[in-house]
Amino acid sequence: MDFAAIERRARTAEEAGFHSAWFIDHLAPPGDRGLDMLDAWTVATALAMRTERLHVGHLVLCAEFRHPAVLAKMAASLDVISGGRLELGLGWGSVARELTDYGFTDPGPAVRAGRLAETIDLLRLLWSGEPVDFDGAHWTLRDAVCRPRPVAGSVPIHIGGSGSRFTMPLVAGRADWWNCPAGATDRLAELRPSAGAARVSVQHPIGLAASSAAREEVVATVHRRFGAWGGVIAGTPDEVAEALSREREAGAELFICQFHDFGAPETVRMFAEEVLPALP
Template identity: 45%
Template sequence: MHPRTPQFGVFVPQLNTTPDAVIATARAAERTGFDSFWVMDHLYGPGAPPVDVPESWILLTAVATATSSIRLGHLVGCAPLQHPALLAKMAATLDQISRGRLDLGLGWGSVEEEFDRFGIGAGSRRERAQRLAETLEILELMFTGERFDYVGKHFQLRNAWGLPVAKQDRIPIHIGGGGPTLTMPLVAEHADWWNCVAGARERMDELAPLRGDARISAQYPVGLVHPGDDPEEVRAKLLRRMPESAWGPAVVGTSKKLLAYFTGERARGVELFILRFHDHAPARTLELFAAEVATPLRRAAAAER
């Protein structure tokens, strides 16, 4: 098999921001050649004080109407927040609006405080994983547009159907997480992509054999050091926003250093690099990364073919 072209996504958790600001970042990511743009799916900012957090599905719909080519998704969607039939309708509708650009990221919901705070009866971790398994089965049935019955432990549907169907023949499914018992079996059975969360990157080689045929994407906290920047100041700013206890080792350096780092990550099997930048991804950072990291890595992959 020929090496696939590496892909790059920008992750912008919509914390303390406005829809206009997120849309502007998405446009800049598209203009500079990034492949995908991702937001979070939470009702609030976990671990943060009360700040504005625009709702993710409405936000992505606005981004879809303001862009034309970049792919869009959640990193990852919190499955307990929607009934699977509603989730299927939302996904198919957004895929229609975006003209086939949705990547459907899903997880079983790891922030238990969120469910307690907002009164969502999501059950135990194992129950949430079981619910996600049923959700994935129901999504597949809904996406056919044909009538079906479904009898599960947590969900029952009778003579149901999902119309309209998505624009894409298949909406790619990304399942995020790093748990060998509850998450990886779902990845192997249902996912097109396994999204290795940032905190599990150090265990990627151990977990990767459990993913089945799913391709690997991974999350990275990135501090891109511009000419004239103090690397230690960049590192400190990144760690304030993305502590290593949650995000794993910080990825900080000049373009040259980051190119070497992501070349190594590609050798580990990562095909989609999803980046959360320390400076909220302004256009100057996206432009520098695209020109001096993403483009050379893509060229190197093309030369291997």
């Protein structure tokens, strides 16, 4: 998808009243390195400049790609320039081979989780605007200062995943938001207590059919494109709203939707007009 198409979808989402637009962070598309894919941070920055209210974020930025001090400066800068519209989704790298192929080290999940924990601690310290001295297992900073500060003094940090060993402790201890991935939505109520005080967002592949007659084709499309993710919700607007309402009742405050047609403007508008008003 070229930037013009991305911008058109984002502008439609803003006009329709959506909260945010979210992007991926890879050095090349994981499924086919021969395809074009724009840099995640550049896309978010460009869209923030071409919208007025829409928040921008990534699910997720790979923390291994950026030194914590650099990431803190990038995030604070975009947050200030956009008027406080950055949502910072962070992970430790979902494609281990990508790290090694592009010259990064892969010390394994436990170490990468520990590095992410320290990264988040450093972000919050640096966003204070005060000098930071830090001696961690993975990072060392001396008299480091990050200014300007984010608009609200900090940027909301989102962590996605459902693993009990590394991810959920990180969520409970350090995240503002827990993003429940599509494959774990059937365990949302079970996992919710382990997220601590973090607010809850949920990912879903959404197949939204304009009519009963179009339902079969849309259902087939969303399962073909995103069925491997799990957590597919498909059907007419009433059916989609009913499914999402159950998760609202379980504590979900935000839905990150991957639509069957990659967010074509007509689908985005239909979701806003026919699904959102039916949610509690």
